[in-house]
Each structure stands twice: as structure tokens, then as C-alpha cells.
Amino acid sequence: MKRSVAVVGAGPAGLTLANLIQQSGIDCVVLEKASRTHVETRPRAGVLEHRSVTMLESHGLADRLLMEADRHGTCEFRVSGQAFQVAYSDLYGGRQHYVYPQQEVVKDLIAAFLDAGGDIRFSVSDVELADLTSSRPSVSWTSADGVRSTVTCDFVAGCDGFHGVCRPSIPDGVLTEFTHQHGIEWLAILAEAPPSTKAIIYALHEDGFAGHMLRSPTVSRFYLQVPVGTKASDWSDEQVWEALHKRFALHGSTWSLTEGKIIEKRVLDMRSHVVEPMSYGRLYLLGDAAHIITPVGAKGMNLAMNDAATLSHALTDFYATGSETGLKTYSDDCLRRVWRAQEFSQWMVNMIHTDVGSPFFGRLAQARLEHLAESAAYRASFAENYVGP
Ligand code: FAD
Numbered sequence: 001m002k003r004s005v006a007v008v009g010a011g012p013a014g015l016t017l018a019n020l021i022q023q024s025g026i027d028c029v030v031l032e033k034a035s036r037t038h039v040e041t042r043p044r045a046g047v048l049e050h051r052s053v054t055m056l057e058s059h060g061l062a063d064r065l066l067m068e069a070d071r072h073g074t075c076e077f078r079v080s081g082q083a084f085q086v087a088y089s090d091l092y093g094g095r096q097h098y099v100y101p102q103q104e105v106v107k108d109l110i111a112a113f114l115d116a117g118g119d120i121r122f123s124v125s126d127v128e129l130a131d132l133t134s135s136r137p138s139v140s141w142t143s144a145d146g147v148r149s150t151v152t153c154d155f156v157a158g159c160d161g162f163h164g165v166c167r168p169s170i171p172d173g174v175l176t177e178f179t180h181q182h183g184i185e186w187l188a189i190l191a192e193a194p195p196s197t198k199a200i201i202y203a204l205h206e207d208g209f210a211g212h213m214l215r216s217p218t219v220s221r222f223y224l225q226v227p228v229g230t231k232a233s234d235w236s237d238e239q240v241w242e243a244l245h246k247r248f249a250l251h252g253s254t255w256s257l258t259e260g261k262i263i264e265k266r267v268l269d270m271r272s273h274v275v276e277p278m279s280y281g282r283l284y285l286l287g288d289a290a291h292i293i294t295p296v297g298a299k300g301m302n303l304a305m306n307d308a309a310t311l312s313h314a315l316t317d318f319y320a321t322g323s324e325t326g327l328k329t330y331s332d333d334c335l336r337r338v339w340r341a342q343e344f345s346q347w348m349v350n351m352i353h354t355d356v357g358s359p360f361f362g363r364l365a366q367a368r369l370e371h372l373a374e375s376a377a378y379r380a381s382f383a384e385n386y387v388g389p
């Protein structure tokens, strides 16, 4: 089998890339380890930046999203029973966040790709990459019915997430890895509970952080900071609701939290990881395969899509003109945005957790929040980073 591009992984990065290059007339095959049902129902992120939506819209990939997604331009911080809001959209040219669950993004991108004649192989196993530094690399896999196949191509797009096979296919010593363990853990909860808020809530409490995030009119995402080493099974549903009620509580307010059936509970590994460069020979790494970021600030899915748009431009240029300029600058172009997002996420981690590192950092977090509450200039900078520059 021959294709111009082999895309490994059908998450936001792989599917965005596959759609964009297919629209440029570049043929590709997408190889995905999981089943179609699995990727279309896997709940993860839920916040898209304005620029991600603009990019999807310009390729005709945002029709349902634009009809169904909620727009958000305000977030709320709760500290010691008091709340203040930051109207970040007003502070940054009216740009907004779009709340649209990641599995819906994936569903739409799969449908668009297949409708346009795209080729996705789901439920593949034993994916292996070869000859990455030659002009004809190849990818082999075993299909669900046990048949082993190989595609030779011009380029391989490694979009298979943090635990995939693409990054480990690069020989030792080529990549420089930057990692940071943030020293905190969050219990991520998905509940069949209508949102109790119109704006995302970041609550600081002496027991730890709590977050109320949004997904749909019937489902909400909550986060609870938990002691490092906690297992999801350590927390009963009753304990989760009790902690959420306590940490979100407001003095002298009638605000209340609506409970619902908890449908997912898992501990998130709060760490950052970046590899440089994001390419090796004819292999290009995209999204979580190259960089992971904490959920704080909601950047992960957006960075994955930005990598896809950047690589799609480079490949389109290469096939149209023979120019390799975009391919050569791909890694640096993406890493600039990745590091900026990492810096913002780390800044925000330190603002919404009062017990990371030492009591000294707890006091810094308080000072940062007070600054955000009081200074319009500080809020404008937050707005730019939060909604996406
Ligand atoms: P993935 O979505 O991980 O896709 C990789 C794909 O490759 C998967 O389908 C996988 O099955 C497949 N694969 C793996 N190995 C192989 C293999 N060997 N062969 C073939 N296929 C393989 N980001 C945001 O922007 N906003 C948020 O609000 C946000 N919230 C989050 C909340 C949670 C609880 C979590 C866990 C993450 C959150 N993120 C958020 C991060 C976001 O989900 C990821 O950054 C995003 O999924 C990255 O997309 P990707 O395509 O790079 O990787």
C-alpha cells in the first residue's frame, strides 16, 4: 500500500491533520488503536479556543460545533467564601471559549473525513515504524481480523498521544525531554449534573482546589485536588459531593451545587512534558505525542490542533511547490506556542493551589490572585493567555 502520509492516531491532532491535508488533495491513511465507538465516546477535554474554532470553521469543519457549543467569556474565582469574576472576553477583543466536548470534536472530524472519502483503520495493533530517515518511511500494523499490512509513504505523522509508539520509535539521544511534576493531583469527575454555574469556577480552599467546568446542559466536569498518591477508589461518591459543596461554599449566598450521577472518576497525573525537536527524519510528532500539559488553562486539545494546522500548511506547501521550508520550521513554530501555553498553565497552577512547594508559594498564590482581582492590566494579560493570543 502506498500513501503520501501515514497518520498514526485518531485523536484531535490526527483527525484535524487528516481532514486538512485531504482537503489539499494529499492522500493519507489514519491508523487508530482503539475502536471507532471508543474514540467517539471517550470524554476528555471540553474547551476550545477561539483560534481553534476559527481554523476548523475556515475548513468547513465546525458546522455542528458552531450550532451547539456554548460560548464563554467569563470565569470565576472563589477564595475564602468570596467570589470575583474575570470577564476575559471583554478584555480581549470579544474572543470567547467554546465549550464542546472532545468526543464531539472527534465524532465530527471522523464523519467529515469519511464523507470526503478518507481511509481510517480502527482497532489496529502492533503498529511499527521503519526507515524514518529515508525518503520512503513505512508503517506496519495488524488489523482487527489479524492481517498484517504495511504502508510506504513520504511522511509519518505521529499523533498517537503520550503513550503511543511514534515517539519511542526515535532513537535514544535524538530528543531532548523536558519534564516537570507539578507536585499536585486532581481527581477528575464527570457527573450527569446540569451546570450549577454559567462561568467556570476555580475555588481555592484550605482543603485544596476545586473546579467546576462545563460540558453540556446535562453533564458537568469537576476537579478536586487530592493528596498525592490518592486512588480514585479512595473517594466514594458521597465524599466527592461533600468536598465539592464545602470547597465551593460562598458566604451569605443562596448559590447551590446541583448533584448528579457520577459517571467517571479518575486521578490525573499533573505533569508537563515536552520533547524537542518535534520531528525526526520523515516523522513529525503532533499533540500529546510531543507535549503534555496539565489541564489547568485548558490548552492540550488546542495545542494538538495547532500542530495539525501547522503541519498541514507545511505539507500542502511541500506538495504544491516542493518547498521544505515549512517542514523545517514546523518544530520551532509549534514549540513557541507550546512553551507559551506551558508557561501560562504553570503560572495558573501556582495561582489556584495554595500548598504547592512551600508556604512561601502559598503566599505568592494569594498575592497573584489579589493582583488579578484588583488590576485591570493584570486581568488583560490573563485574558490574552487564557482565551488564546
Ligand atoms: P489523543 O487524544 O490522546 O489521541 C491519540 C490517539 O492515538 C488515541 O485515539 C489513541 O487511541 C491512539 N493511539 C495510541 N497509541 C496508538 C498506537 N500505538 N497506534 C495507533 N493509535 C494509537 N485539553 C484542552 O485543550 N482543553 C481541556 O479542557 C482539556 N481538559 C482535559 C481534561 C482531561 C480529564 C484530560 C485527560 C485531558 C484534557 N485536555 C484538555 C487534554 C486533551 O484531552 C489532550 O491534549 C488531547 O486529547 C490531545 O490530542 P491528541 O490527538 O494529541 O492525543
Ligand code: PHB
Pocket: 044, 045, 046, 047, 200, 213, 214, 221, 295, 296, 297, 298
Ligand atoms: C475543563 O473544561 O476540563 C477545564 C477548563 C478550564 C481549565 C481546566 C480544565 O482551566
